[in-house]
Amino acid sequence: MFVRLNERVYLNMAKITRTKIDHVEDGIRVRFYEGQDQVAKSRRFDSVEEAAKWFEELIKDIK
Known part of the structure; x- marks a missing residue:
């Protein structure tokens, strides 16, 4: 199933093996992985x- 991440990016959630909410240098982002490879990340958030x-x-x- 495809979901719209933003105005330019759609993710195939069937291939996403894990997600991670992570503190990165410019804020908090949700990262999407296929196996070991990061394939996308969300916009910046102020809190987890x-x-x-x-x-x-x-x-x-999807649920």
Whole structure:
């Protein structure tokens, strides 16, 4: 199933093996992985709670 990550990127969630909410140099982002390779990352968030809420909204149709 494809989900829209932003205005230019759609992810094939069937291939995503893991996700990670991570503190990076410019803020907090959700990272998407296929195996060991990072294939996409979300926009920047100010808190982990905001990132988790955004991710739950993104995948609510998949569950």
